[in-house]
Amino acid sequence: MTALGFLLDAAVVLLLVGLATRLLLTRHLFEAIVLFVSYGLTLSLAWVRLGAPNIALAEAALGAGVTGALFLNTYQRLTERIGDGPKSPLLEDDGSRDPPAWFKGVLGGGVLLLVLGAGWALLGAGRRPAFLPHEIAARLPETGVQNPVTGVLLNFRGYDTLLEIAVLVAAMAGVWSLDRGSRRFGRARGEPDEDPVLHALTRFAVPVTVVTAVYLTWVGSTEPGGAFQAGSLLAGAGVLLTVAGVLPPPTAASRPVRAMVAGGMAGFILAGIAVLPLTGQFLHYPEGWAYPMILGIEALLTVSIAVVLVELFVDVPAVPEPDPALESVDPSGDPLGRALRGKEGS
Amino acid sequence: MTEFELWSTVVIFGPLLASVVALSARPALLRAGLVLGSLSTLVGSAGLWRAVALYGPGRHPLGGWGQPLGIELWIDGFGVAMLAVTALVGALTSLYANSYFGDLSELSVRDSPAGRGARFFAPLWLLLWTALNGIYLSADLFNLYVTLEILGLSAAAIVTLAVSRQATVAGMRYLLVSLIGSLLYLLGVALLYVQYGTLSLEGLAAIGPSGPIPAIALAAMTVGMAAKTALFPFHAWLPPAHAGAPAPGSAILSALVVKGSFFILVRLWFSVYGGGSPEGLILLGVLGSGAILWGSILALRQVSLKRLIAYSTVAQLGYLFVMFPLLIPEPRLWNADAWTGGLLLAISHALAKAAMFLAAGNMSYAVAEDRLTSISGVAHRLPMSFFAFGVGGLSLAGLPPSAGFVGKWLLLRSAFETAHWTWIAVIAVGGLLTIAYVLKVLRYALDRDEAPEDFRPVPRRMEWAAALLALAAMALGVRALELVELLLVGGPFPW
Numbered sequence: 002m003t004a005l006g007f008l009l010d011a012a013v014v015l016l017l018v019g020l021a022t023r024l025l026l027t028r029h030l031f032e033a034i035v036l037f038v039s040y041g042l043t044l045s046l047a048w049v050r051l052g053a054p055n056i057a058l059a060e061a062a063l064g065a066g067v068t069g070a071l072f073l074n075t076y077q078r079l080t081e082r083i084g085d086g087p088k089s090p091l092l093e094d095d096g097s098r099d100p101p102a103w104f105k106g107v108l109g110g111g112v113l114l115l116v117l118g119a120g121w122a123l124l125g126a127g128r129r130p131a132f133l134p135h136e137i138a139a140r141l142p143e144t145g146v147q148n149p150v151t152g153v154l155l156n157f158r159g160y161d162t163l164l165e166i167a168v169l170v171a172a173m174a175g176v177w178s179l180d181r182g183s184r185r186f187g188r189a190r191g192e193p194d195e196d197p198v199l200h201a202l203t204r205f206a207v208p209v210t211v212v213t214a215v216y217l218t219w220v221g222s223t224e225p226g227g228a229f230q231a232g233s234l235l236a237g238a239g240v241l242l243t244v245a246g247v248l249p250p251p252t253a254a255s256r257p258v259r260a261m262v263a264g265g266m267a268g269f270i271l272a273g274i275a276v277l278p279l280t281g282q283f284l285h286y287p288e289g290w291a292y293p294m295i296l297g298i299e300a301l302l303t304v305s306i307a308v309v310l311v312e313l314f315v316d317v318p319a320v321p322e323p324d325p326a327l328e329s330v331d332p333s334g335d336p337l338g339r340a341l342r343g344k345e346g347s
Numbered sequence: 348m349t350e351f352e353l354w355s356t357v358v359i360f361g362p363l364l365a366s367v368v369a370l371s372a373r374p375a376l377l378r379a380g381l382v383l384g385s386l387s388t389l390v391g392s393a394g395l396w397r398a399v400a401l402y403g404p405g406r407h408p409l410g411g412w413g414q415p416l417g418i419e420l421w422i423d424g425f426g427v428a429m430l431a432v433t434a435l436v437g438a439l440t441s442l443y444a445n446s447y448f449g450d451l452s453e454l455s456v457r458d459s460p461a462g463r464g465a466r467f468f469a470p471l472w473l474l475l476w477t478a479l480n481g482i483y484l485s486a487d488l489f490n491l492y493v494t495l496e497i498l499g500l501s502a503a504a505i506v507t508l509a510v511s512r513q514a515t516v517a518g519m520r521y522l523l524v525s526l527i528g529s530l531l532y533l534l535g536v537a538l539l540y541v542q543y544g545t546l547s548l549e550g551l552a553a554i555g556p557s558g559p560i561p562a563i564a565l566a567a568m569t570v571g572m573a574a575k576t577a578l579f580p581f582h583a584w585l586p587p588a589h590a591g592a593p594a595p596g597s598a599i600l601s602a603l604v605v606k607g608s609f610f611i612l613v614r615l616w617f618s619v620y621g622g623g624s625p626e627g628l629i630l631l632g633v634l635g636s637g638a639i640l641w642g643s644i645l646a647l648r649q650v651s652l653k654r655l656i657a658y659s660t661v662a663q664l665g666y667l668f669v670m671f672p673l674l675i676p677e678p679r680l681w682n683a684d685a686w687t688g689g690l691l692l693a694i695s696h697a698l699a700k701a702a703m704f705l706a707a708g709n710m711s712y713a714v715a716e717d718r719l720t721s722i723s724g725v726a727h728r729l730p731m732s733f734f735a736f737g738v739g740g741l742s743l744a745g746l747p748p749s750a751g752f753v754g755k756w757l758l759l760r761s762a763f764e765t766a767h768w769t770w771i772a773v774i775a776v777g778g779l780l781t782i783a784y785v786l787k788v789l790r791y792a793l794d795r796d797e798a799p800e801d802f803r804p805v806p807r808r809m810e811w812a813a814a815l816l817a818l819a820a821m822a823l824g825v826r827a828l829e830l831v832e833l834l835l836v837g838g839p840f841p842w
Contacts, residue, residue: 115567119538122559133544136416160409160418164481164493167363171474171497174370175504178467253467256371263367270360270367281348283356285411 010050016043030079034072041065054225055150062233067310070240074314145291146222154227155295159284163273166266166302173262173309176316177253196245203245210238218303222292228265228299232306239311250315251308258308265305269298351405354394355420358430358480361387366473377469378445384473385438388480392430396833399427404837406486414486414547421486421549424836425690429483429610432694435819436602436701437476443705443812444468444595447712464508471508472599475501482607488536488546491611492529499525499575502604505596506588514591521588524574524581528608531571535564551619552840565623568615569631575608578631578668579638582661589660590653590717594708597653601660602701606693609667616671617839628671635668636773643780647787651717652707655784656700662777663696663743666758669770673761674839682765686839687831688757694830695742695750695820702739702816706732709805709813710792719788724795728802733792735813740785742820745778750823750830757831 221227369380506518642662670689
């Protein structure tokens with residue numbers, strides 16, 4: 002390692018620890034969100050330094066970008082209702098108080114022990130030679146792609162990726178189920194956009210983003226890239242278009258939106274089942290078919306991921322107002338539960 | 348394509364495809380999704396049961412790679428038994444839910460918050476079902492993590508379908524506990540992967556994890572899974588979430604969802620770690636005993652019907668952990684009675700608790716309230732639901748000939764054989780407390796001579812679904828031998 006490399010690594014590590022500490026200690030939500038995004042971007046630098054550009058890209062796009070945007074969105078809704086303060090508005094709003102000191106102590110002590118123990122064990126123990134990376138490299142030509150990450154995600158462990166898409170669909174269905182007549186985000190369709198910055202940004206950024214997303218999907222088979230990165234980029238373009246009023250906000254009520262959300266998962270499953278009579282195992286691609294099938298699945302997934310992310314951003318469910326008629330009168334008799342829940346209910 | 352490969356595909360991807368169908372949210376397709384999901388899991392688990400009985404444990408190397416490069420499904424008696432009970436409870440609960448949420452698709456309430464949410468019950472539940480089936484067949488540490496995420500998200504969303512502020516808060520809390528549990532599990536996975544370079548359960552078991560890193564990994568994963576299983580003292584999130592959910596959701600959460608993380612704990616401690624450490628197993632048994640006593644006493648003190656049943660879940664889950672210390676006499680030499688007894692209890696609890704929550708749902712559906720005092724006299728109007736609750740409760744308490752009785756008897760016998768008197772005392776006291784809180788509900792329901800006046804008729808199907816589940820819990824006791832044989836295929840150390 003060169004001296005410059007060492008300095009860079011040390012700077013990244015110090016920055017990460019500093020940002021994380023500050024993030025945990027701050028009592029202001031907005032500051033915490035900004036710190037979270039900075040932390041995500043620094044973390045993606047750390048992945049670059051560790052030689053994992055795929056993860057760096059995903060961390061920057063999803064960890065810092067999409068998650069940060071979702072946090073900001075939530076923050077805006079919260080402050081509209083209750084304002085930001087030195088205390089977390091969420092805690093104040095549901096009427097509970099901070100957990101008791103003994104509980105915090107036990108929890109903090111447990112986490113500290115776990116982290117120290119894991120760190121100590123990892124530093125001290127001799128590891129087995131990692132044979133899986135060699136195995137992956139050796140059999141990569143059989144997967145139909147040249148990027149080992151794509152090979153693992155779409156072929157060796159394609160089943161996991163399929164279920165990860167199911168996680169996204171579950172999150173989407175969960176958010177849709179919370180739709181209680183919430184106010185939507187963005188301009189109505191056809192409303193003139195008078196914001197010159199937004200106008201210019203849409204004109205310039207959207208085509209570039211779309212082209213980049215298509216490229217990332219395409220290049221994923223040989224270079225860092227793939228459906229998750231491309232999907233989150235495309236989602237960025239989608240959010241811009243929705244905010245600018247060019248596209249109507251996607252909703253559960255719209256059939257094309259639901260088809261696009263479920264399409265990636267459905268296509269993936271049907272591909273897996275289609276090969277079953279030919280090869281005998283789910284998702285066991287027949288010889289010569291791996292590359293085209295992977296590319297097709299990635300393209301469908303890119304669209305699904307993008308639509309889910311836009312929808313998560315644009316359609317924020319409202320917190321239901323307290324309705325005395327619906328509240329159960331039952332006070333919990335469980336002292337342990339009360340300690341964790343605070344005063345609520347009494 | 349072997350029978351294992353065919354039926355495991357059906358049992359996992361049937362409900363997943365059905366969730367796509369149900370996501371269309373049109374009433375006719377919602378029903379089609381539930382039917383497709385129920386049929387595919389019933390047929391698929393029957394096929395796997397047959398295959399396991401004929402050929403012993405089997406596997407399905409997904410993508411054709413095999414472990415450690417790819418992911419394998421592993422099909423043994425324990426997994427198939429859990430699949431089968433999930434299919435039975437799931438199919439009857441789907442039938443119930445179709446009527447329960449059916450009212451909400453009527454035009455008058457269609458655009459109310461509850462009506463909007465109800466359209467997403469079917470897709471969420473089918474995703475949850477897929478996750479459970481995936482867990483019961485998974486032979487890969489990371490794959491288990493992904494299935495846990497689907498399970499946690501869809502389960503929390505089902506809690507919040509009950510449109511009350513309390514249910515929303517309970518659902519959010521459940522989501523947070525669930526995510527923390529998953530992250531602890533993921534930490535354990537990462538530690539094991541760093542140490543051994545494989546994610547395959549079979550591969551890890553062959554290596555035989557030992558030393559500080561695997562011990563920390565097991566501790567982290569155990570805390571995470573115990574939080575998700577609501578093992579005492581991590582149970583505080585369960586009563587508000589399970590009691591707050593809409594009735595079919597409560598049945599699914601209490602009967603099935605908590606068994607998913609329990610299954611992973613059993614797989615980790617026995618199949619992967621070959622029994623782990625005796626101290627750890629005893630600690631789990633002690634926490635289980637705490638759950639039995641604490642949960643039962645609090646169940647007795649509740650004034651709301653669903654809360655009472657939810658605390659009963661906390662207590663009954665304790666029994667499943669009493670199995671752990673009874674399974675440790677010698678390395679790799681195990682106590683078959685403790686194994687089959689504990690797992691039979693898990694299975695019979697699924698049937699009985701689903702019956703009780705659905706019956707309670709019928710009672711509060713009829714009187715539009717959930718307080719014990721408000722259901723007084725309801726037995727006269729809803730004899731079938733009353734019967735379902737009673738029979739389910741007796742099965743929980745372990746009265747013959749229920750499956751709960753066979754399970755407890757096997758567990759007691761194994762404790763006698765190994766002279767573990769403490770566990771015997773806990774099991775016995777817990778049984779008495781169970782009878783007490785079940786009788787408390789029955790007494791209220793029978794309380795008055797005349798039926799309550801404000802009464803909403805309950806759809807027949809909802810009554811039948813609860814009664815059939817209760818009957819299944821009883822009938823299982825009569826045919827427990829077949830289930831015991833199935834549970835022994837592979838045993839706790841399948842590899």
